[in-house]
Amino acid sequence: MLDERDRKILGLLQANAEQPVNDIAAAVALSPSACSRRIARLKDEGFILRTTTELDRRKMGLPTTVFVIVRTGSHAADWLDKFHSAVSAVPEIVEVHRLTGNFDYILKIVLPDVEHYDVVYKQLVSRIELFDMSAYISMETVKAAQGLPTNYA
Structure with missing residues (x-):
C-alpha cells in the first residue's frame, strides 16, 4: 500500500x-x-516497471504523428496473432490500442514526414488484410503527459 x-x-x-x-x-x-x-x-512491488530515456522526436527526424483508425473483417485468433505480429514489425507504429465502438484499433505512427505514411501503409497491408484504414494527421500536440496520476494507487 x-x-x-x-x-x-x-x-x-x-x-x-x-x-x-x-x-x-x-x-x-x-x-x-x-x-x-x-x-x-x-x-x-512492480510500481516502477523500468527506467527509459525519452528522445527528442524532431532531432530523431520523426516530427510527424499520424493516427490510423482500423476496422477489421475478422476477429479470429489466428488473425489477431497476425495483426499483433504485423504492427510489431513496423517500428514507426509506436502505440496500438483496441477500441470499443465502431472501430477496432487506433494506431499511433511517428514519421519523418506525411509522405512516409505511404511506406508504413504498404508495410502494414502487405502483412495483414484489413477491412478499412483511415489516417488522421496530428496538427498539434495539445497535451502529452509524461507520467501517470499517482493518487489512485
Missing part, C-alpha cells in the same frame, strides 16, 4: 528519473537511505 511519500516519489521519478536520490529525499522529507529503500521497494 502506498502512502503520500511513495506517491510523491513516483511523481518526481516520472518527471525526471535521473535526479539524485538526495534531491528526491529532500523533497519528501526523508533521509537519502530511507528514500533509496522506498524506491527499491516500489521497484520490487
Whole structure:
C-alpha cells in the first residue's frame, strides 16, 4: 500500500528519473537511505516497471504523428496473432490500442514526414488484410503527459 511519500516519489521519478536520490529525499522529507529503500521497494512491488530515456522526436527526424483508425473483417485468433505480429514489425507504429465502438484499433505512427505514411501503409497491408484504414494527421500536440496520476494507487 502506498502512502503520500511513495506517491510523491513516483511523481518526481516520472518527471525526471535521473535526479539524485538526495534531491528526491529532500523533497519528501526523508533521509537519502530511507528514500533509496522506498524506491527499491516500489521497484520490487512492480510500481516502477523500468527506467527509459525519452528522445527528442524532431532531432530523431520523426516530427510527424499520424493516427490510423482500423476496422477489421475478422476477429479470429489466428488473425489477431497476425495483426499483433504485423504492427510489431513496423517500428514507426509506436502505440496500438483496441477500441470499443465502431472501430477496432487506433494506431499511433511517428514519421519523418506525411509522405512516409505511404511506406508504413504498404508495410502494414502487405502483412495483414484489413477491412478499412483511415489516417488522421496530428496538427498539434495539445497535451502529452509524461507520467501517470499517482493518487489512485
